Amino acid sequence: PKITYNFLFKFLVIGSAGTGKSCLLHQFIENKFKQDSNHTIGVEFGSRVVNVGGKTVKLQIWDTAGQERFRSVTRSYYRGAAGALLVYDITSRETYNALTNWLTDARTLASPNIVIILCGNKKDLDADREVTFLEASRFAQENELMFLETSALTGENVEEAFLKCARTILNKIESGELDPERMGSGIQYGDASLRQLRQPRGSAAQTKQQCNC
C-alpha cells in the first residue's frame, strides 16, 4: 500500500570524500551500519517517511560523490533542495577546511533558503579527533547552520540530524518563512496534505473534517 504523507522534502548529503555520507544515509534508511560499501560514483538515492511534529514527511535524499571533480555531475542535483546534511569527518581537518566551499555551493546552487545541518561524522573515533566540538560549533554559528556530531557506525545522532533538519523546514513553512508553492523550494505537498498549514488553526481543523467524509 502506498504510504501517504503531508510533505515531501528534497534533501542533499554533501561533503568531502570519505566523510561517511553514504553510511549516514544507509544508517538513517536501514538502521544499520553499512560495513562493505563501494565509494559512491555519481549520485545515489534513498527515501524514508518520518513523523515530524505531527506531520508525515517523506524525505527524498540524494547522496553525492565527494571528490571535487564530481561537482560537475552532482551540481544539477542541488537545484531545489530544501535541506542538506553538510558532512565532515572529525578525524580529518582537511574535510573540515573544505566546508566553506561546500556551503557556498549549497547556497548558490540549491537555494539561499536551504536549511543546512552541519554533521561532524565519525564521532566514535574520538581518539583520532582533529576538529574539536567547540571549533565546529563556532563555525556553525557564524554560518547559521545547525550542528551535531554524528556516528554512522553507532547510529548516534543520525536520525536526529535528519529530523532536526526536517523539523526546521516544517517550522519555516508554518511561520510562512518558506513557501512550498514557490518554484524550486524543494518542498511538495503529499497526497495526504490538505494544504491547511498556512490557514488559521480553526479553519484547518474544519478542512480536515470535511475531507474525512
Place this chain on the structure above:
Amino acid sequence: LSLPPSLSPSLSSLHMAAAGAPSPSSPALTPSSPAQLSPDDVELLAKLEEQNRLLETDCKSLRSVNGSRRNSGSSLVSSSSASSNLSHLEEDSWILWGRIVNEWEEVRKKKDKLLKDLVRKGIPHHFRAIVWQLLCNAQNMPIKDQYSELLKMTSPCEKLIRRDIARTYPEHEFFKEKDSLGQEVLFNVMKAYSLVDREVGYCQGSAFIVGLLLMQMPEEEAFCVFVKLMQDYRLRELFKPSMAELGLCMYQFECMIQEHLPELHMHFQAQSFHTSMYASSWFLTIFLTSFPLPVATRIFDIFMCEGLEIVFRVGLAILQMNQAELVQLDMEGMLQHFQKVIPHQLDSGPDKVIQAAYQVKYNAKKMKKLEKEYTTIKTKEMEEQVEIKVGMLDLHVMRFHANIFEDYLSQINPNPDNTSTRDI
C-alpha cells in the same frame, strides 16, 4: 540439430555464411567474409556453439535444482553430464585461445572479425591477462620499467587514493582484508598512475577498473594496461578534472534513448529522471559497480576489444529489456529498479544482455555528429558564463569607485546621509 535461441546471432550467421548458406541480413551485424574462415575455424566455432549450448543447459538445470525439489534428481544427472562434456569443450577452447595468442599478429591482421566474435563469447579466465594486454597493445611498454621507481616517489593524491582503497571491491576476497596484498597493489598502481598523469591524478571510479585488472594480472602489467586504457579508450577524458567527456556520453546516450526508445524517453522526461541518475557509473566504471562481477567482466572483455561503444549498446539493451516495467514507475520507483532489480536480472549470466546489445543499432557517424553538437552547446554556455562574470566584474569596479567617491564626499561633506552613492 536445431539451434538454441541463446546463440549469438552473429555467430550463427557467421557459421552459416561459412557453410555457404545465405547470411540473414541484420543491420546490427557486419557479416564476415567466408574467405576469412578456414575449415578449422569453422569447426572450432561449431564447438564453441556447442559449448555455449551446454553451458545453457547447465544453467537451466541448476536453476531447476534451486527452483523445484521434485525434479532435483534428474536435473542433477543432466547437470553433471553437461559438465563433463563441458570440460572437453573447455579443452578445445584452451587450444583455440592458445593458438590465437601464439599467432596474435596474424590473427589480429587477418581474422579480426573471428577474434571479435570469440571475444564476445567470452575470453577464458586463464587467458584474460594475456589477451587483454594484447588487445590494448600494452606489451613491451617502456613505462613498465619506470614502475618500481614511481613507487618510491610521493604523490599529492596519496591521501585521496588511500581513502578509497578499502572502499573498492570491499567484498572481494582479494581486496577485503585491511593491508592485504590486494589493497597494497591497488594503492601502488593508482599512485603510480597519478604520478605519470598529473592532470588526471586520481579520479574516483578508476580504482574499480584497476582492481579488475589486478584480479587478472601482476601490478606492473595492470599499470601498463591502465595507462593504455586511459590513453586510447577515452577513459582519460572521462576522468579528467572537468569530466567533460562524461557529460558528452550522457548527452549521446540520451539521444540514443530518444531515438530508439521514444516512449521511455518521454516517460523519463515527464518524471525528471535524468540519464546521469543511473548511467554515470555505467560509463565511469564500465558496469563494474552496477552489475555482478562475472557479467561485468564479460562486458569488459568486449570493451577491451571494441571500446566504449559496448557501454552504449549494453546500456540501451538494459533499458529495452526493462522498458515495460520502467514506464509504470515514478522517479523513485525507477531508481529502486535500477539499484535493486536490474543487477539480479543478470544473475543467470551475461549472454542474454550481450546478445541484445548486438541487436542495438549503433551509428558511429551519428555519434560523431552528436559530439559536435554537444561541443557547440558547451562552448556557447561557457561564453555566456564568461559574459556574466565580466558583467559582475564591471559591477565590482563600479562599486569600488562608488565607495571611493563616497569616502571622498564624506570627507568634504559633514553629513554623509545625503551622499550615499551605494545604490548606483
